[in-house]
Amino acid sequence: MRIEPEEIAETLEMISRHHLDVRTVTLGLSLRACAADDIDEIARRVYDRVTTAAGRLVPVADAISREYGIPIVNKRISVTPVAELIASCGARDVSPIAIALDRAGAEVGVDFVGGFSALVHKGIGEADRRLIDSIPAALAATQRVCASVNVATTRAGINWDAVLLMAHTIKACAAATSDRDAIACAKLVVFCNMVEDNPFMAGAVHGSGEPDEVINVGISGPGAVRAVVESLSPDADLTEVAEAIKATAFKITRMGELVAREAARRLGVTFGIVDLSLAPTPAEGDSVAAILEAIGVERCGGPGTTMALALLNDAVKKGGAMGTSRAGGLSGAFIPVSEDANMVRAVRDGALTLEKLEAMMSVCSVGLDMIAIPGDTPAETIAGVVGDACAIGVANTKTTAARLIPVPGKTVGDEVEFGGLLGSAPIMSVNGWAGTRLARRGGRVPAPLGGLKN
């Protein structure tokens, strides 16, 4: 069956005019063999493992990009949560492992390395605590390394001690990079229901259920979806809107799957998943908020936003699930404020607030993402915000996350510039009524009945 010129033109237009791309080809690597008694030995093994296993990742991805005419924006590596490597080494500061990952990432030419991570949703192990304590130094000393900590699951509930610890860690990250607008916080995400095969940053890790090496691909394409919605008649009803988004999501997913399969074949590793996420970029029009506005909400954050986002998220999954049998990762529309030009505009206009983002998080992936807040926001308040995100994730059996950036010396009305894909953002107002008593109670929020499914 031959390809029609209109179909060729459509694909070329999606790529050249609407920013359609594969956001990331992420190589997941197990680092289990790198555990050792000595921190320097672990760092050496980690460097060798990454540079050996990932040496061909960037050239292969670049070749696929050229041959298929599909931009591949980032090449990334996710690794075994580093807390799992350090139990038998006594070093208090384990940031040398992050530095080794950063050097290895630079050597092989990737954009990010994720996995300076720990899972503490039910309790904080001794090694986990050393890892978390090392996060501010690790992220301040590195460019590419991302950290993530899972503090809640639907099966375990919310580890409230861990939430407060992470709130303090976020503050410490901000302080450690106060001269760079708290950039370390942009590389740290606190999760509920973290997934093991996420190719997106800052939350990518290589989970314990994964093979030694695996290729996971994150698709993108908000611009292409927006263009399709804008091309509909203004009278098109919401079923027609959903249908059009679904059809576009199918095409985007198929492109991602082709890239994933080809990358896995050429690298000789397992093809893991395609993450069906709409990831915005700061480029004009490549925006999830712009899709919601094209659907008909006057400004992202206005009444109707959560419903429009639910429709979008559902249609993307339905189209994507038809396009691949290997859907995985986070698979949902992202709402990172600083990375989405229309979301930034909505904040400036007063249309989009932290509370509305919390509501939006309940129907999409993944949460309170890339939100700059006043530098003097207390840790107890940050814990409350993270706790709210976790509660939504736990109760709805979905991944939620918080990537909050309390920028030292800045307050509501100021702006912060992170550059590149991270974009820029106005400082958002945080409700000041958290108090301190809740955060300091400690303990664990029990798992909901919904977690008892066996």
Add this chain to the structure above:
Amino acid sequence: MKTPAILSVLGEDRVGIVAAVSAALAANGANIEDIRQTIITGIFSMTMLVTVDEEACPFDRVQAELATVGDELGLQITLQREDVFRAMHRI
């Protein structure tokens, strides 16, 4: 390895576009299987299904040769493996 690919050409119409593109393909061992071409309000648009013989000439070199032709004639010429279109537009 024989690789099916889609060649698309877009730009202002002028004498010799088909000749130049065909000559570049022939010189690099790529066979033309199908051609469709239109001119709408002076804009030349052509899509070709070609087979690239990667033993005769690697894919990226054929792309580079065509890019040179595109630069010389002021055209946008894209050569992509066919699978991407098949994946996106066929179930």
